[in-house]
Amino acid sequence: MANQKPGVPKASAQAYLDIEEVKEGVAILKDGSMRAVIMVSSINFDLKSEEERDAIVGSFQGFLNSLNFALQIEIVSKKIDLDEYLTTLEDLLKKQDNQLLKIQTSEYIAYIQELLEQVNIMDKSFFVVIPYYPNVLETKGLMSKILPKKSKADTSKTFESDKIALMDRVDVVVSGLKNVGLNSASLDTQNLIQLFYQLYNPDTSRSQKMQDTKDILADVVEKGTGEKEPEHLEI
Secondary structure (H helix, E strand, O other), rough: OOOOOOOOOOOHHHHHHHHHEEEEEEEEEEOOOOEEEEEOOOOOOOOHHHHHHHHHHHHHHHHHHHHHOOOEEEEEEEOOOOOHHHHHHHHHHOOOOHHHHHHHHHHHHHHHHHHHHHHOOEEEEEEEEEEEEEOOOOOOOOHHHHHHOOOOOHHHHHHHHHHHHHHHHEEEEEEHHHHHHHOOOOOOHHHHHHHHHHHHHHOOHHHOOOOHHHOOOOEEEEOHHHHHOOEEEEE
């Protein structure tokens, strides 16, 4: 890979992402479309009887056939980080006065460490991505100069109506999954950004936890208008 030329600023990570911003629990893409993400519980299919399996499959087929929009199902696997847990155990070991308990704790720590060296303990999370494509007129070049720009009030009003339409889809999916025996919940802004942070920074996110979005929001400054209260977080 060629070295970057001196004086040329590095491209922001945002330039390589399809996500424009995350606002009120909604991911807005650069093409103007919107995404909601719900986290879904799992079912131990192997422990079910044949009749129960058939019922689950039939319910899931009926749920999919009832939809008039596309869905994206994602399974996220990540290695469980037990470093903090081991540190807690080691602190307890140092403070333990009972010799028998001290030996048992030490052996347990050694067992966990040996287990982690031999196998990767994985945690799986299940998500459903629900899209919505509002009627957005994209203007570029000469047309962007001819057509009047939307005011912030108009943009906010459009977002609210589009969000309602997206949340209607979320309700349909949550209800349909409930009939299959799956519990689900829509991710809010904090959890949505946390998910993206972990997906795009798998190694860093293990050692560096992301701050709460309420702590990293900065005042938005617009030219000629001064400061105003933050409304959402752009990533």
